[in-house]
Structure formats: C-alpha cells, structure tokens
Amino acid sequence: MKPLKSAIFLAFSLLMAACTPQAVTESDIPYITVVTDLVTSGVVEDFYSLNGTVSHNQENLVFSPATSEVLAVHVKNGDVVLEGDILIELDQEAIEKQLEQTKKSLDLAYVSYNSASERYKDALATLERTQQLYDQGAISKQQLEQAQLAASNSPVTSARLQYEQTRLQYENLSETLEDSSITADAPGTITNLGINSGDMVQAGSILCKIIDDSTFKLELKVSENVVQHLALGDEATIIIPVIDSTYTGLIVEISPTPGLNSKLYPISIHFEGDSTVKSGMYSEVVFDLSSGIATTRIPSLAVLKDNSGYYVFKVTGEASVRQPVSLGFDNGYFVEVIDGLMPGDEIVVKGQQFIRDDIETKYIRRDEE
Template sequence: MKKKILALFLATLLLMSLLVGCGGKKAVNVNEGIKEKYVPVAVEKAEIKTISTEITFSGKVHADKEVMIFPKIPGKVASIISDVGTKVKKDSVLFTLDKEDVQKQVDQARKSVDSAKANYEKTKESIENAKTNFERTKELYEQGAVSKAQYEQAQLAASSTSIDAVKAQYEQAQLGLTQALDSLKDTSVKSPIDGIVSVVNIEEGEMASNAQPAMTIIDMDRVYVEINVTENVINDLHLGQEVVVEIPAISDENIIGKIDKLSPAADAKTQLYSVSIYIENNEHIIKPGMFAKIKLSTDVREDVVAIKSEAVVQSDGKMVVYVVEDNKAVKKAVKTGLDTGVYVEILEGISKGEKVIVKGQNYVDDGSIVKVVRGDK
C-alpha cells in the first residue's frame, strides 16, 4: 500500500515539473500564433473636391414688397372690399370713402368753371368790339369826321381792356374742377401692387386719415432674409451667389436662396455690412417673420485633394495620415491647407485615390497589419 502511495506521489511531482518546464505563456503564444493579429479600420479614398468654410447667420424673413396704404384724402369709410388675407391685383379697389361731400365740391367747381367761362367769353367779345370800334373811329378821324378826343377815347378803350386776368380766372376754375374730380376718384382707394392684404386698420363708418396707414399689402412671391456680416466676409460674397437657407418652421430640408443685395459700405453704428438673400416663394409657404438660418460658404477651394479632417493625426510633431497598402498601415507625412472641420485640403503627401484610414488611425503604427471593415476594400 505504501509503495502505491509513493508511486502516485512521484508521478504527481513529475507532472508538475513538466508543466513548470514548458510554461503557460508558451502555450498561449502557440495559440496566438494560430490566430491572426490585425487592427480593424475604416477607409475612404482621397478625392478631388471643392471645399469651403461654412459660416451660419440668422435672421427674419421679410416680404419682397410691403406697402402701407394711405387714403389721399380723409373721409368716412363707406365700404371695405378687401379684408386680411385677400389676394389683390394692382389697381383693384381696396376700400371706398363716402362721396357725398366730395361730390358737392365737384358740383361747386363746375359752377365756378361755368361762371368763369361765361365771363371769359363776354370779355373776349367786349375786346373784339372795342378793337372794331377803334378801327372805325381811326378811319373817321383820318377823314376829319371825329374829333381827336373821340379818337383817343376809342384807342384807350381798345388797349386798356385786357383778357389775361379773366383768362387766368377761367384756368384757375378749371384746375379746381380737375382737383375736385381727382378727389372724387380718390374716394376709391386702390392697391398699387399685386399682393395680399396683411393688415387692415379701418372699419366701415369710421374716419380714415391720410396721416396713418389704413391697410398694408405685401408681395410674397419672393421673400428675403437680411443678415449683417463682418469685413472679413463681405468680399467673399457676390451677387447671384447661391446660399443654403434653413427655415425650421417649414422643414428640415435646405432651401436655396441667392444673394440679391450687398451693401457697399458698413453701417456707421455696427460696422457690419448688410446682405439680402432672396428666395422664390410662389406657393407662399414661407411667411414673413419666420426665423431663418443662412449658411455662407467662404474661403472656397476648388478641385483640391481632400480627405476627412479626422484622418489627420499628429506624430512626432508632424501631421500624418495612414493609408492602406497591401493590408498594412503606411504612415505618410502631409501638408494641409484649408480645414473646414469636416474635410481638410491636402497640399502634399498623398494623391487622389489612396485609401486613407479614417477610423482606427489612432490605434495603428507604420507597418501595422490592418483589416478594412468599412469603406473601400
């Protein structure tokens, strides 16, 4: 029995010595040698792009035209034809004023014209008669049939009677009638533009004054957003330039607008330059007063090699990127240009078409074995 226990004990010692002699690390290394070691990465090809810096501004939407309607003459509102929201055409009647008092002015002006005309015609006739009488008296005086005193009296009558003053009175009366007729027309207040009634400040029966607007008409076929930019931005903009407009109240989709106005001088108070971006709005979905974001592209770089900004890392004080060649990461020093925060311009170091590591670049070294798990393999 003792011999069996001793044999078992010696066998156990031998097994333990074998295990210590081989070591657990080597076994693991054997296993690791079987399993492939690599770093998973995502890549994107370097491409030729047009990139730019994007600056966001905010502003309110304005109607292309906003016209306040003032009656030319004060008067009592007789009728309101166009209410808030009514689409109107140019020269269509918006509201009317009471005509009674104005009609009386027209009638009185006509009477004044008739009276002045009659006086004018009578004066003309008198002058013609005086001239005819003078010619006759002159002939008789030359024949010695009338005295010199009669001749001079006839001459004075022909020359002293002037029609100018009477004619001026007649013309003044005609002008008064014209003005009265214009006032009669002005009792029908018309729209000066095509548009939509946005504000009505009058009611039937109340007095409308030419000192405050009775209505407001807006043209919404085009709308604009006005923003103010600094001196380092204004020269990067030009008329007709397309810009991205975002109006959250409508949708998350971007709208394309165009720069229509650029202020040539800065505001004296703010030292900012005014820029107006116009947007087509035929369906009137965009309403004046809505909040808008304007995205302007500045520092534009056209047809340059560009990669994702995140692909560029620092190594030994240099800017580098890792590209994939034969399933290995290859470190390349690069010279960068404009960095938009999304894409960066590559001036030197890599060329179009190279597979740049954009995910996993912080976990590789030059020569590391990599496996492309996303992107161009």
Template structure:
C-alpha cells in the same frame, strides 16, 4: 496481517504526495499574448476638386410692404379682403362711411349752381353797362365836336363826360369778378368734398398678398387698416463682414437655402449692397432677390447664403477626418501589409469635410480614414469593410 495493511496504506499515501509534489515542481509552458488588430476603414487616395464655402445667415422679407391707413378717420363701412388674399394694384380693400361727405357734396353743388346763376346775371349786367358805355362815348365825341364849333355849352360837355366815365363799367366788372370768385370757391368746395370722398376708399397700391387686416365693420379707424406685401420675388436680408463684402456685386447669383420652404437651394440674385456698415455695426447690409411664384417662401423664414471662397481642381483630396495630429505633427496613416504606417503630410485647403494634401501622399496610396485615433505607427489593423479602395 493488520499491521502489514496499515503500512501499505501509508506507502500509498506517501507515493501520492510525492507525485503531487513532483508535479507542482515541473515548470509550466509560458503563454505568449496574441496581438489584437484594430478595426479601421480604408480608402484609396485619388485626385478630386475641392471648394471652400462660407455661410451667411439671413431672414426673408417681402420685396415691398405697405401699411395702408385712411387719410381721414372714419367708421368702417365695408371690408373686402381677408388675410392671405391676393390683390391687384388699384383694387378696393376697405371703404369708410360716406354719408356726411355725400351731403357736403350735394350742398356744395347747390351752392355752385347759385354761384353760376350769379355769374350769368353779373355778366349780363356787364354787357348792358358796356353797351351803355359805348353809347356814352359816342355821345361824348358828338358833344365835343359841337362844343368846338360853339354849338354846345360847357355844361352839356361836362354832362357827356360824366356819362362816359368808367365808374359804372368798373363797378359792373367788379360784380362779375366777385360772382366768378364765388363760383370758383363753390367748385373748390366740391373738389375738396369729392377728394375727401375718395379718401374714404382704401385701395391696394401694389400687387401682392394681404398679410394683416385691422379694419372691422362698423368700427372707427384712423390707423393702419390693411397691410399688403409683395411676395414674388421675396428678399433675403443679411449682413456681410468687411472681409467678405468685396466678394459680392450687384447682379451676382448666389445659392440660398431656406430649409422651411424646400430642401434644395434656391438661386438668388444680389440686389442691394450697402456702401457703409449699418448703424452701430461693423457689418454691411446686403439683400438678395429670390423668385417665389408659388408662395412657398414665407416672410420671416430663416435663410442661409452660401459663398464659394476658394476652389481647387484636380488635387489630392482625402476626408478631413483622416488627418490627425501626433506630437505636433500633421500625419496620415497609410496601410502596408496589414499595418498602419504613420506619414507626415502638408495640408492645403480644408473645408471641414475634405482636405487637400499638398505634400506627403500620392494617388493610389491606401490610407485609413476612420478608426485612426487610437493607432500607433506599426499597429495591426483590420479593414472592417474589406475593400480599402473607396471611402464612400
């Protein structure tokens, strides 16, 4: 009985091994890989307008800026303004010490008074001499008549001629002229002193904003004391290549962006176009004026001038990113039955964001504008937006 049990166990093991071997030898089913759809974004082609723009960089400058220095060195007596103050033309900004000049004016006025008195005395003396001269002339005429009649002597005639000579008259006239010259000199001295007094006052020559103050109370100054800039309007200065310069003209309106001032573009007007390149440059200086009533635009701010180079209206347009290069060909991927179909196109104008398709697409075509970089002709696709009609 024991041997029979052992044989049964052996048979069972043989059967199990045989079953396992037969199972291993059976051919397994071949798994067919599933094609993976690539995620893309789809849009419908339509007509639109397209503009090609170029951007020039520039910087904001004041319309006019003056650095005011006293015409004569002196000590600052009073400073009336601070940086940021708005001033009117003719407004007093700084005054210098005037004591020495005021004393000089007083002395000159006193000298002028003395000179006036001297002129009056000389003129009175001249009047008396002229009267004496007229009397001497009348006496000479009388003596000449008597001499001709033999009633006067030669000596009497000579004495009368000497008395009627112009010597005294000429001398008196010279004294008057000298007195008047002294008076004129005194008056000129007064005018010079008064002019110098005016030079101690620094006034604003233009309406504007104070951008710098170097004058300090009680300190001597001879250089620039105050700087005033006219900030409405302001000027944007840029340079233009020879390729673009003839696209501008005086009075032309241009779009100017100044990001530090506001997000919207300003409307500027071309005010100056240089007829020749700047020194040591191949570009032409150009200026544009921009209204700045609220003073938001500051001196030195960065500016961008936008110029429309070319315009296309009512043409087939697609996003520039939808166009790819494959094996040297310019292509776009269309959508047909959930498959990407490669089509060669001809691109017209491209502004970097939107491209004109001159040939190869029609309005209503559905194209892939995002996710096309890894596509091949015939690739299975999946529209992640599930719309396939509008890129926006």
C-alpha cells in the same frame, strides 16, 4: 508515508512541465489590425447656415390723403387686388372744407416767406454798411457780430420749407377732391385693414397694407469670414421646417460695411414662395461656400498631429510609413491636402494611432471591412 511520497512526486512533475520550453505559434505574436483607403480627388464642401425670419419682399402702405369720413370700403383682408383697383372712398364735402382751410394756410405761408425774404435783404444791406464802419474803426466788433447774426438766412429757409409743405398738402387735397377714391398703387393682397364705412380717418394715417405674397425676403447678418465668400447673385437654400419646404433664394444685397456697433455685415436674400409661406415664419438659410474645385482630399479622422505637425500613415508594400502633410480647409469629414499625398495613394484611415514599430500591423482595405 506512501501517500506523502506520491504527492511530492506529483508536484515535482508539474513543476518540471511548467519549465519545459514550448513551441511558439504565429497566433501568439501580438499584432494590430488597421483599415486603409485610397486618397481621392474631390470638392471639400463647405456649408454655412444661419437662422432668420421670413418677411414679404414688398409691402405698400395705403395712407389717407385727407381727414375725412369713410363713405365706402370695397375690400377686406385677404382680398387680392390689381394696380388701380378702388379700395376706399372718402367724403368729398369734408375734403372741400379742408381744402379751403389749407388754401388760407398757403396764402399765409406765402406772405410769411415774402416777409422773411425782405427782412433778409435789409439785414444784408445793414451788414454791408456795418462792415464798412467796422473796417474804419467806427464801431466795435460786438456790433459787427450782431449785424452778422441778424443777416442769417435761417428764417427764410424755415419760411420757404413751411410754404412748400403747405403747397404740397394743398395739391394733394385738390387731387383727392377730383377723385375721392383711394386706389391700389400695386398688385397684391390686402392686410391690416381696420376701418369701416362711417369711420373718421386722419390725414396721413395708414388705412391698410398691400403685400406681394409671391416673393419674400430674409434680412441676415454675417461675419467677415463669411461675407468674403459671398457675392450678389449667389444662391442660398432656404428651409422652412414648419411647412416642411425648401426654396432657393438669391443674394440681392450685401452691405460693404458692418452694421452700427457691430462687426456683422447685413445681407438680403429674396426668394419666390407659395401660398404656404407666411411672413414671420422661422427659416434656416444654408450657403455653399465651397470653391467648386476638385482637390486632393482625405478623411479628417485619418490625420494625426504631434509637435512636428500633421501627418498620416502611408502604406507602401506590406508596411506603413509616417508621411507629413500640409492641409487646407477641413469641413469635419474631409480635409484638403495641399502637399504630401497624391490621389491613388493608400493611407491608414482607422486604427493609425495604435501603429508601433515593435508590433506587427495587418491591413484591411475599407471596401473589404
């Protein structure tokens, strides 16, 4: 029985100890710790980026002025030329034959044009007489309409156009005959040259290109929300990852209307490159749409929202109070404060979602974290 009594006494003692009130220390009171910071004044940066493909700003096509045999090619792909440099020489004999044939075509076109003009004058005179007869009731309306149709000047217009085209061709051939050398119209680098001495080339065919490899362009399309912030002369940062290079370009063209079947506005950017930049390279174009004006701003993560709107917790003394705010542009890092706060105010920027009236809050300044 003695061991049983001892066990009962021990259990009773433990029960009484559990029921005895204990002193409550400060460390036993629940609390939360939040981080605060001062409201600042600064620019809320707004960057917008697009992807594009680099191309040469200026490409001059070199055409063959006549159908002829190539006598000599004085350049090769990659050569740098100046304006007026001789590129290709054509066979003058072949050009002379074309000139003779073109002269015959020009004479025929002139005769055709004169004939069409005479027929048109006759048709006008016939129409005037027919109109008078119709007004007198001597002929039907159908006869009048036939006379009106015959008095159309379309044949004259077509004949004149044919004559002008043939005349222009004849003049070009005459100039080519005087100097059968094809020269560079602008300075640059030769590309897309694919002919050799002895080849036959057709009139109007492209012989090569002359590109300006010092200036480049990007043709982009932007939305209406972006185009309203852009202006001619604005700078853009151009990043070309493959050569790990960055350049500054200028907006030189902004379309006042969106493209066909599109709500996007075409824009053009020019920039000066170097020998590492090549046409066709992928690039990222970054626009700074910031106003450049310093405003009251706070970290975006400091803002809370409920049914009544946006708010933050403003620190006053040893407490924090709910402070409604009106917000402007938000770039994801900082947000513009239009109303509700001033630079120098202290707000909670971390842990604010846990603040409650029934829990003590301890404050740590961000620079003391």
